[in-house]
Amino acid sequence: MIGDREVGRVGFGTKRLAGSNGQDAQEQAIALLRYAVELGVNHIDTADFYPSYGVSRPRGPSSAGSGPHNDFVSLGWANDVVRRALAPYSDDLVVATKVGPTKAGLARPDQLAELVERDLRSLGRDVLDIVYLRQQGLDSIAEHFGVLAELRDKGLIRQLALSNVRMQHIEEARAIAPVVAVQNRYGVGFGRVNDEVLDFCGKEGMAFVPFFAVTAAGREAGGVSADDTVLAIARDHDATPAQIRIAWTLTRGDHVLAIPGTGNRDHLAENVAAGDIHLSPEQVAVLDALTDQS
Numbered sequence: 001m002i003g004d005r006e007v008g009r010v011g012f013g014t015k016r017l018a019g020s021n022g023q024d025a026q027e028q029a030i031a032l033l034r035y036a037v038e039l040g041v042n043h044i045d046t047a048d049f050y051p052s053y054g055v056s057r058p059r060g061p062s063s064a065g066s067g068p069h070n071d072f073v074s075l076g077w078a079n080d081v082v083r084r085a086l087a088p089y090s091d092d093l094v095v096a097t098k099v100g101p102t103k104a105g106l107a108r109p110d111q112l113a114e115l116v117e118r119d120l121r122s123l124g125r126d127v128l129d130i131v132y133l134r135q136q137g138l139d140s141i142a143e144h145f146g147v148l149a150e151l152r153d154k155g156l157i158r159q160l161a162l163s164n165v166r167m168q169h170i171e172e173a174r175a176i177a178p179v180v181a182v183q184n185r186y187g188v189g190f191g192r193v194n195d196e197v198l199d200f201c202g203k204e205g206m207a208f209v210p211f212f213a214v215t216a217a218g219r220e221a222g223g224v225s226a227d228d229t230v231l232a233i234a235r236d237h238d239a240t241p242a243q244i245r246i247a248w249t250l251t252r253g254d255h256v257l258a259i260p261g262t263g264n265r266d267h268l269a270e271n272v273a274a275g276d277i278h279l280s281p282e283q284v285a286v287l288d289a290l291t292d293q294s
């Protein structure tokens, strides 16, 4: 469940829709989204600023900090292709979108209504199924979440969710309005930083929606995180490492809903099929231990 909507355990994230398809990217993305629905996907995770990726560039002499600087590059057409591919939407399809990031950094609270309006237009909806507040760097999200709660009260949004948050943010938001899902990074060998949030979601009836479950430490750069242990388990199942990574996240609870991102038709089919892979308790223990050590 994601709030009051029932969805399959494996959904589809639109961040990687551009893939490496060049000029034909949008047409191929439309075909890919329709194929996802044919395969049974009924949970699409999107954002008006997708597809997007990070580009590392060296810091200039005057910039603060050390190491490369990550620029956020947004192609900004994912919602358009979701609408072109799937509208009019079937009743059992859940389209979750997110607001927060802009080219100038995190939106101010007074900018959120305009971003929600933009989502309504680009997705071609009167009411958005689910809107995540995708925060970055805030100690308190109360003001931002309060604005989204008002938009929900006005009937523009059915259900609210949070992304990139810590426990304190979840508690703060739930005092303002119901939160149906939390979307944070989570994957094999990718640390335990979100375990408390994942477990809390399970206890409180919220979905936990992991991102970077396939690419893990690859983060924005994408690809599948390489690991010999994962590869060996994949061989045992005649599966791929990406499938094992997805299957492991699903072992963390029935409330975990995967949203792997891909621009590749074969990978999409593999990812959906990963929902049927049953890891043995021993395999889960090995992958758990790998994650404990990271």
Ligand SMILES: NC(=O)c1ccc[n+]([C@@H]2O[C@H](COP(=O)([O-])OP(=O)(O)OC[C@H]3O[C@@H](n4cnc5c(N)ncnc54)[C@H](OP(=O)(O)O)[C@@H]3O)[C@@H](O)[C@H]2O)c1
Pocket (backbone or CB within 6 Å): 012, 013, 014, 015, 016, 019, 045, 046, 134, 163, 164, 183, 210, 211, 212, 213, 214, 215, 216, 219, 221, 222, 223, 224, 240, 242, 243, 259, 260, 261, 262, 263, 264, 266, 267, 268, 270, 271
């Ligand atoms: N809330 C947030 O802050 C946030 C941040 C990031 C992502 N997200 C959401 O979470 C979704 C998932 O995250 P993500 O897309 O960044 O990362 P991901 O799903 O962990 O991994 C995507 C990468 O793995 C590759 N891949 C996927 N399936 C594969 C397979 N079966 N075999 C081989 N390679 C495979 C993709 O390349 P190919 O195209 O070649 O398959 C892509 O490079 C996103 O699409 C987005 O909806 C949310």
